[in-house]
Amino acid sequence: MRKSLVWMTGCLGFALMVPLAMANAWNMPVGVTDVSREIHSLHMIIFWICVVIGVVVFGVMFYSLFRFRRSQGAKASNFHENTTVEVIWTAVPLLILVGMAIPATATLKKMYDASDAELDIMITGQQWRWRYEYLGEDVAFNSNMSTPRAQIQGDEPRGEHYLLEVDEPLVLPVNRKVRFLMTADDVIHSWWVPDLAVKQDTIPGFINENWVRINEPGIYRGQCTELCGMDHGFMPIVVEALEEEEFDAWLAERKEAAEQEAMGVDREWELEELMERGEAVYGSICASCHQAEGQGAPPAFPALADNQQLIDDLDWHLDKILNGVSGSAMPAFRGTLNPVEIAAVTTWTRNAWGNDTGDAVQPAEIAERLSD
Amino acid sequence: MWGVIKSVLAAFFGVQRERQRQEDFENGSPVAFIIVGVVLAVVLVVVVALVAVQASR
Known part of the structure; x- marks a missing residue:
């Protein structure tokens, strides 16, 4: 009996250690928006529910295999059906699923509510770049990958942000609700920035909506995540989140530059x-x-x-x-x-x-x- | 009638007593089970829809 206890504790400890060791290095990011934090905590809650279920189910199974093995004289009992047990093992998963669905649906509702945005940005995927238009502001530009071809071909050492750097980042303000209207010119692309918890397909002929309200200034990187042709890997996304005053100054500057260009x-x-x-x-x-x-x-x-x-x-x-x-x-x-x-x-x-x-x-x- | 409803509900849940199952199969026609099944399926959809509408208020 004592031996089996040691076994059980060992198995349990191992089952808990693996996810803990992996959690920080490979887990999804917490992100920098309220929604991304909610998604992360949902992910962790559901992850731990799965861990507990896994430990309990496999614990009982391994314990039974070990404790009631044939060499110890265990004899199988032959019976058919046990309504009580069947009801329990049907009801328990039902309750767990409903319990997970309620907070998940609440978060989904928030993610889909793009109303009352203070800034609208049209995001267009193209083979192989992103185009950003600040609607109503006369500011629009293409955002191309800036990693030199020599690095891609291996003639130069790779830079720090290899394949995750662009000539002109999407500049956004913090603390303001920004709505994205997302489409594509040619094939389906997908605009994905993990720290913003936005991963949205951009589809020719359709306009998808999404939104962010960023809490912290910083640079957030992402990639196209829908295989879109030869240079699919070479159309990264860089979002630069600025303090509100800095953003307003940037936008004014860009507007003036656009006017200059128009005069040219x-x-x-x-x-x-x-x-x-x-x-x-x-x-x-x-x-x-x-x-x-x-x-x-x-x-x-x-x-x-x-x-x-x-x-x-x-x-x-x-x-x-x-x-x-x-x-x-x-x-x-x-x-x-x-x-x-x-x-x-x-x-x-x-x-x-x-x-x-x-x-x-x-x-x-x-x-x-x-x-x- | 109550027996048919109980059996259909048990089928929705996915658990049924063996004794009850055998009784169901002795009572000839399946028509009553089909009708009750369709009606209860509609009821289930309406209930879920109402809960969803209420919850999203």
Whole structure:
């Protein structure tokens, strides 16, 4: 008897130790919103319920196996049905399930209540970047991964935030309810930031809602979590949560920059200016498919360098950039790039890598085409 | 009638006495069980819906 007790305690101790040891290192994060904290505590409550059930059920089973073994002369009793026991083992799980469902449903209700938001942000998934639009604020930008290709190809050592860094993070205020309206341009993506407890599919033609109210300023990282094509692993999410005043200052600055950019449409641009801007746009938007040297990756992604049709036909070239190519991976950029960016990147691709057309495509020309 | 209701409720719960089960199978027609079963299923759905509506107030 004493021996079996030692056994039992040993098994119990082991069963408890494993989850405790794993809890901190591999557990889901507590996060930085009220909802994420609730989800975490639900997760822990249900986890411990499972641990207790597991220990009790397997404890009884192993104890019975050991205590009533045949070598000790145990004899099986043969009987059929015991209504009382059956009622108990049906009712107990029922009560446990209802007990778990009540707090879980209460949290779900909170998660779905996106009403009374102070800021609306449209999040659009694209192959392979995120686009953020601050609705009603005239601020919108693309957020591209900024990890250098050399790190991905193993030519350079990996940085601290390898594959989890972007050129422009989504900037949010703390202590304000922010509503996300989420969709996609091409295929299904999913916007996931563990610390915000938001994991929402973005689906072409649908708008999903979600919301956060962040409690602590900081940088929170996430990834696309719906397999969306070749560069699925290369469209991370970075959220920068700022104090309210800092956020307001940032937004005002961005609005002013957007106005400046809009004014830039009307003036005449020099070829060098366009080339400089165009190289940057190409690097963040086009290079993932058409490659850094414009060589493409045929047949999926045609070469731009030495592309005779592109060199000969500006109209054709612009049509591809503005309207995309249906049935291919080439999206329409009329909605996601502004006239200056489109003019610049068109100029760049018409003059880089020996294309040498000498064309300086003016933003005003693009704006006119866009208004048609 | 009460016996049929009790048997259907036992089936909903998933536990039935062997003696009761044998009695049920001696009483010829299954029609009464089917009708009571459908009616009680509707009642169950209505009750769950009412509880859900009440709880979400």
